[in-house]
Amino acid sequence: MYLNCLEDVKNITKELVKVPSIVKTDGETKCAQKIYDYYKEIPYFKENPERLQMVQTIDDEIERHIVVAHVKGTKGDSNKALILMGHLDTVGVDDFGTIKEYAFDPDKLPEALRKLNLDEELNADIDSGEYMFGRGALDMKSGVAGHMYLIKYFSEHPEELNGHLIALAECDEEDNSHGILTGLKVFKDIKEKENLEYVAAINADYSTPYHAKDENRYVYFGTIGKLLPSFYVVGKETHVGQAFGGLDPNLVVAELTRLIELNPELCDEAFGEVTIPPMSLKQADFKEGYTVQTALAAYSYYNFFTHSMSPKDVMEKMKEKAEEAFDNIIEYTNSSYKEFCEKGGHTYTKLPWKKRVYTWDEFYNELVDIHGDKFKKHIRDFADELNKKQPTMDLREFSAKVIEEAWKWVEDRSPAIIIYYSSIFSARIEVTGKDEKEKNLLDSVNESIDFVQKYSDKPIVTKMFYPYISDSSFMTISDDLEDLKALENNMPAWGTKYVYNVDDILAINVPVVNIGTFGKDGHKVTERVHMKHTFENVPNITYNTIKKILA
Numbered sequence: 197m198y199l200n201c202l203e204d205v206k207n208i209t210k211e212l213v214k215v216p217s218i219v220k221t222d223g224e225t226k227c228a229q230k231i232y233d234y235y236k237e238i239p240y241f242k243e244n245p246e247r248l249q250m251v252q253t254i255d256d257e258i259e260r261h262i263v264v265a266h267v268k269g270t271k272g273d274s275n276k277a278l279i280l281m282g283h284l285d286t287v288g289v290d291d292f293g294t295i296k297e298y299a300f301d302p303d304k305l306p307e308a309l310r311k312l313n314l315d316e317e318l319n320a321d322i323d324s325g326e327y328m329f330g331r332g333a334l335d336m337k338s339g340v341a342g343h344m345y346l347i348k349y350f351s352e353h354p355e356e357l358n359g360h361l362i363a364l365a366e367c368d369e370e371d372n373s374h375g376i377l378t379g380l381k382v383f384k385d386i387k388e389k390e391n392l393e394y395v396a397a398i399n400a401d402y403s404t405p406y407h408a409k410d411e412n413r414y415v416y417f418g419t420i421g422k423l424l425p426s427f428y429v430v431g432k433e434t435h436v437g438q439a440f441g442g443l444d445p446n447l448v449v450a451e452l453t454r455l456i457e458l459n460p461e462l463c464d465e466a467f468g469e470v471t472i473p474p475m476s477l478k479q480a481d482f483k484e485g486y487t488v489q490t491a492l493a494a495y496s497y498y499n500f501f502t503h504s505m506s507p508k509d510v511m512e513k514m515k516e517k518a519e520e521a522f523d524n525i526i527e528y529t530n531s532s533y534k535e536f537c538e539k540g541g542h543t544y545t546k547l548p549w550k551k552r553v554y555t556w557d558e559f560y561n562e563l564v565d566i567h568g569d570k571f572k573k574h575i576r577d578f579a580d581e582l583n584k585k586q587p588t589m590d591l592r593e594f595s596a597k598v599i600e601e602a603w604k605w606v607e608d609r610s611p612a613i614i615i616y617y618s619s620i621f622s623a624r625i626e627v628t629g630k631d632e633k634e635k636n637l638l639d640s641v642n643e644s645i646d647f648v649q650k651y652s653d654k655p656i657v658t659k660m661f662y663p664y665i666s667d668s669s670f671m672t673i674s675d676d677l678e679d680l681k682a683l684e685n686n687m688p689a690w691g692t693k694y695v696y697n698v699d700d701i702l703a704i705n706v707p708v709v710n711i712g713t714f715g716k717d718g719h720k721v722t723e724r725v726h727m728k729h730t731f732e733n734v735p736n737i738t739y740n741t742i743k744k745i746l747a
């Protein structure tokens with residue numbers, strides 16, 4: 197069956213866009229309230245108020261909420277449960293500049309944008325009338341709106357469902373994922389109360405063309421993963437007048453960046469799909485103010501996408517690169533020194549630098565071997581204290597501070613590189629059909645796409661990895677649990693400021709597909725959602741998938 201849902205989903209989307217919900221503002225709760233109020237008016241939830249929840253996020257630094265709506269089908273007595281998920285928060289609007297007042301107004305924003313004279317494609321899209329503009333229209337209130345429509349539909353037609361349909365609208369997707377982490381706990385609660393078996397999750401996060409001529413629409417099984425390999429480099433400080441008397445950590449970091457950034461060898465390929473190579477996201481030393489002494493230490497970190505590699509694999513690769521960088525710098529400084537000596541008529545003696553590369557795991561354990569529990573306790577207390585004193589401190593900065601503290605315990609002060617992870621972990625997920633749940637999801641989605649294709653004038657194409665970071669990463673774990681230890685053991689912030697809660701994820705543990713919104717320029721001023729595909733085709737693919745899975 198094909199639902200004529202365009203107008204309904206369009207109206208819900210517009211209502212949601214009008215409630216600003218920039219991440220880390222009280223708008224997140226206001227938007228959650230809006231969604232909650234929509235469900236509250238539905239007769240089904242008046243009769244079954246316990247199936248609708250607005251829940252405050254757990255262990256969060258600010259107050260914000262998620263909404264969970266649950267419809268139980270009446271077609272049979274299956275205990276299978278399917279999750280619909282989508283985030284209600286958006287990125288900020290500072291980039292709107294002078295037209296900021298229209299950022300949440302889908303009616304007035306197009307004309308305001310037109311006056312900015314941005315580009316032809318944008319004007320053509322405004323003229324076409326095919327797009328809705330506004331912060332969050334594409335990413336991804338229209339996706340949440342589609343799920344709200346479907347929950348209402350199934351609440352009125354529970355006889356079409358054999359099983360449970362549960363929709364989550366979560367906050368904090370654009371920052372630290374408190375929304376989905378709280379959602380996992382709610383899912384677990386419902387599972388235990390109603391003896392459910394979760395079988396799949398459908399996310400509706402945004403998709404976009406790969407290039408200007410790309411006419412395809414995309415559905416993604418599984419999702420890309422992301423790690424943030426980070427490097428703490430201790431050098432040997434020196435006065436600029438004695439350039440060869442020290443080792444500049446900035447030089448080592450520069451070499452790390454040269455070897456890692458945009459290096460195609462570090463693209464991760466699986467099922468014919470290739471990740472974008474790593475990029476530097478930070479490169480800095482710790483020196484304050486200006487002096488003519490070189491820095492004592494520096495650090496850098498890199499975005500690293502994964503399709504097949506585990507935290508263990510990435511750490512091994514990064515160690516190779518760090519060793520190569522160290523070797524290169526020893527060779528470079530020596531050959532430079534040699535040439536300088538020849539020019540100036542000095543006697544050359546080999547510089548004292550020795551390659552010294554640790555993972556945080558190795559470094560930490562070496563210090564435990566030397567100092568025992570005293571060191572362990574000190575670092576733990578230090579991290580605890582730091583987290584209590586400055587709970588909003590950036591996770592990357594926090595991690596570097598813990599290493600800086602540990603370095604104070606080192607006896608050998610010669611230059612070294614310490615490699616670690618310093619950001620939240622986004623797990624890669626592959627959905628290959630390796631078990632019943634995956635097979636069923638793949639088949640159901642593929643058949644639904646075939647059906648909806650007749651109503652779409654553009655090809656709807658499937659791919660294996662959703663290409664952006666999303667909350668889909670929290671629905672299952674594709675990495676070996678053993679390999680995940682490399683994450684825990686290499687995160688200085690682990691256990692104080694961050695944990696990756698394997699148990700909560702495994703309690704739900706479902707394959708995930710992204711049947712998401714479609715449009716252009718997510719996270720930009722010109723963010724716009726394609727209405728026909730997103731308000732009609734997408735909910736129909738989802739609708740048919742739900743009916744096949746909960747048949």
Ligand SMILES: [Zn+2]
Pocket residue numbers: 283335336369401402666
């Ligand atoms: Zn999103």
